Amino acid sequence: MIYDVVIAGAGPVGLFLACELRLAGVSVLVLEQAEDPDSPLKRLPFGMRGLSAPTLEAFYRRGLLDDIAPAQRAHDDASDGGAAAAKTAQKPRRQFGHFAGIAFDSTNIDSTKWSYRLPSPADTPTGADMERIETVLASRAIAMGAEIRRGLRVEELDTSDDEVSVRAGSETFRARWLVGCDGGRSVVRKAGGFEFVGTDPEFTGYSVRVEIADPDKLQLGRHYTPTGMYFQAQPGTIAMAAFDGGAYHRTQPITLEHVQAVLRYISGTDVTLTSLLLATTWTDRTQQATTYRNGRVLLAGDAAHIHSPLGGQGLNLGLGDAMNLGWKLAATLRGDAPADLLDSYERERHPIGAQVLDWSRAQVALMRPSPSSRALEAIVHDLIGTRDGATYFAGRVWGVGLRYDLGGDHPLVGRSTPDFDLADGSKAGERLRLGKALLLDFDADASLAARARRWSDRITHVASDAKDRLGLSAVLVRPDGVVAWASDSAGDHEGVAQAATRWFGEPAH
Known part of the structure; x- marks a missing residue:
């Protein structure tokens, strides 16, 4: 076979x-x-x-989000006609994301700078x-x-x-x-x-679960020290970074004695570990x-x-x-x-x-455990505390600014398609579950429908207005949810056939 x-x-x-x-x-x-x-x-x-955001959108568009992130879906299902979801998009939960451990206050985000986004089950x-x-x-x-x-x-x-x-x-x-x-x-x-090219590691990272004889010697949270970094999310659940050039990653078994020695070195305490329950290492090799x-x-x-x-x-x-x-x-x-x-x-x-x-x-x-890194960290911390800074870092961490360079003049091309709430009761994301391309025809234009029929085996044509069409007349969406072509003007659809041919090949009809 x-x-x-x-x-x-x-x-x-x-x-x-x-x-x-x-x-x-x-x-x-x-x-x-x-x-x-x-x-x-x-x-x-x-x-x-x-x-x-791109991952949640992908799961949503394939009908997987309910099973993978049920808590997220339960929140959205409880929303009132999308109003709660829209509010969440404007004000997500506090400190949901970080850069090198510096959390950004997500209530400080200006989401109006994220163009062409609509409330969606995948927007938080x-x-x-x-x-x-x-x-x-x-x-x-x-x-x-x-x-x-x-x-x-x-x-x-x-x-x-x-x-x-x-x-x-x-x-x-x-x-x-x-x-x-x-x-x-x-x-x-x-x-x-x-x-396979890149840069060598600077540290060995550890993720461990341990039992501690004297837990009061280690504070919760993230701590940078002159010899590394440790982060204790809850008592006994610890991540560490030892700047040793990645020397200990997968080179020998991880023992209780070694973990204790590294933790003492980084934390500057004489903390005593009584049991090693789980351990793994990682590096920053890039x-x-x-x-x-x-x-x-x-x-x-x-x-x-x-x-x-x-x-x-x-x-x-x-x-x-x-x-x-x-x-x-x-x-x-x-x-x-x-x-x-x-x-x-x-x-x-x-x-x-x-x-x-x-x-x-x-x-x-x-x-890095150096004075220059601590100085740079302080500057980045101040920047993340500003509205523009929080918006920038959140956009990068959440992936809402992802855009492929596909050419074309329309600013939506190359971006994730908005989850249009269509007048026929469906949503754009739901229409992508079959894995076909999607042509959203908000004006139900007969000439556009005729063009779409030539690719009917690869493109689903939907003639329906939307609750908020964002000033658009029509949008051609690839199977992965990326916009291939868009038009703001009714009747101005000359570019759609060229875009369809570029991404989906010659028409069948």
Whole structure:
């Protein structure tokens, strides 16, 4: 059997990509090294991940938000005709987000500077633990017909012009395409000949759960010291950064004695630990593949880019890769994609990855145990305390300013489509659940409808006014929710056919 796509890695990125490909009818095999997905590191507290606006929008547009972030949905369902959601968009919860540990007051945010946003079930940042995210995505992928094989580590691959041969364990699998979603130490990336460049680590990070004989010696909260940083979220749940060049990351077992020594060194106390319940290490090593595609092999998630978990943007970055890649790879397999559609995956996502990596490096610069970093931290703290500063940092952390450079003159092109509340009772985000492109025709223009019919197999045409159309006449939305074309003027739709051809290929009719 030849699969359309083999995905290496059954983490959130690989599983979400499998869902996206199955939505388009593509045959998918997911290979995962771990036999059992269960891990205490995927549960609270260490498994918690903040979900950005683009991630929440992606889950909402695919009907996954109710299961992944039910608390968020319960809040929105209780809103009065969207009024509460709109209020939340204007005044989110306090201190929801930080930069190098410097929390911004989210009531100080001027959301009017975030253009083309409407109240949506996905408009308030929230979080979910990795166990829940993976469970929901795996269940959805299997229900949609994806095959998931666990306990199989990709070891070798061989490519030709037409297919990829993948050896995992004692078995060999054939596919038209291979996507490496197998993490920061990706075998696919190494075997596929990808160059991985960046900066070396400055510290070893620790996330531990311990029992403390004398807990009063360690204060709660985040503390920068002359020798590093420690953060105690609750008694015994501690994160630390020891600026040792990453020397202790995955080099030897983590013992109670070692954790105690590091904690004493960083905190400057003689605190005594009596038990080590859970421990893991990480670093700020920051690297990115120079290209996301080599022939019939592609990379996504940590296989394509790694950085420190500061700010919690790694998961969101990888899920954005999957949302961007899925529909493009499916269209390529169908044979109706424009010649350069798949190459646009790298063009769009590589710059976003580079920005996040620099964002991570900037946070490390503020964390260094030096007088200059403490001075810089004080300045950034003052900046985040201003209205413009809080708005800027929130926009970066929450991802509301994400925009791809797609060309065109309209300021909405390249941005996430607003969740228009349509007169027919539906919302724009709900209309994207089938994974097709969407043409919103607010004026029910007959000529626009005729154009849309030429791509009826790839574009859903919706002729309906909206409660707030934001001054727009029509909007063409890609399957990933990104605006490909927009017009403010009724009857001015000449560019829509060109945009449709650019993104969805030649019309069928």
